[in-house]
Amino acid sequence: MALRPIRLLTLDLDDTLVDSDGTAVERIADAMRRARELLGAALDDASAERIRAAAVAADPVVEGRLATLVRLLPIAPEDERVAEIRAAYNARLLELLRAFPDMHETLRALRDRYRLVIITNGPEELQRSKVERFGLQDAVDDVVISGALGIHKPDPRIFWEACRRAGIDPAEAAHVGDAITTDVAGAQGAGMGAIWCRPERARALTEADLPVIPDLTIERFHELPSALA
Ligand SMILES: [Mg+2]
Incomplete structure (x- = not known):
């Protein structure tokens, strides 16, 4: 599957931007x-x-x-x-938490081309502390935390909330994340494109093993700007 043209990228946090x-x-x-x-x-x-x-x-x-x-x-x-x-x-x-290589450089490159919104599952205070630990609140346009909404990925409403806040239709948005169920299936269920940032633990899987097929697959977050070029 190919990704449609997009104006908004939503980003998972744990194991996509930072190595939880x-x-x-x-x-x-x-x-x-x-x-x-x-x-x-x-x-x-x-x-x-x-x-x-x-x-x-x-x-x-x-x-x-x-x-x-x-x-x-x-x-x-x-x-x-x-x-x-x-x-x-x-x-x-x-x-103990570390950002993946070139995370900030990658976000800067992406922000020249897209609106960026983090969508993360977890308790509000915990996820906020991770965002602030890496200064991510200044590196993206918005942060949506499931614990604050009481709505968690893969529920489409959390993706729609991110799109609504950015003022961009889900059809013009794609989400990037490491989890096939919550990120890839969730985004597709919300009518968005889905980019799978395939984690180490899933390197042995092929498309036949997956319940849904991502629109784009990368191995590391820093590959994203060139993968979208
Ligand atoms: Mg994740």
């Missing part, structure tokens, strides 16, 4: 360390290692790494210690 996946191993280790402090003898070395490895290997979009860890631990979901494990998981996020 790259923080996983250390953050899961932090969470597991806290879990072992809280659970003591209820968790032996072998189980802890098995659960840690399963959490690291979990798909971050479909299953969630922290969700997998908590699900496998010998602890009830409503146990108040889960909040402490969650806090340990998030404690070093901003410190």
Whole structure:
């Protein structure tokens, strides 16, 4: 499929602009360390290692790494210690998080040609802190956070809200993201073009493995300006 001419590009944040996946191993280790402090003898070395490895290997979009860890631990979901494990998981996020290579240069090149709006799923405060950590609020025209709206990708209404705020019809917009379900299928369901920024974890997949076919596929965000040229 080919991309129609566009005036608006909407951008996923996690694992498209910034390497959230790259923080996983250390953050899961932090969470597991806290879990072992809280659970003591209820968790032996072998189980802890098995659960840690399963959490690291979990798909971050479909299953969630922290969700997998908590699900496998010998602890009830409503146990108040889960909040402490969650806090340990998030404690070093901003410190560990890195932008992908040439992110700002790429955004500047794209902004010469398109309106840019970030559309990100997650809690408002957490996602806002990532945006500000990298000065992204000044690098794009708008930021739409699902937690603030109560509407999450792939719901078409979050894509339409981004288009409405930019004053551009969805037919003249395309979304770029790493997740096939929330980003690619979501954007196409909203009547927008879909650019898949294929993550490392999906490099072995072919189009036959995908539930939807992106209009354009890139391997790294910095390839986008030339891919759209
Ligand atoms: Mg993402």
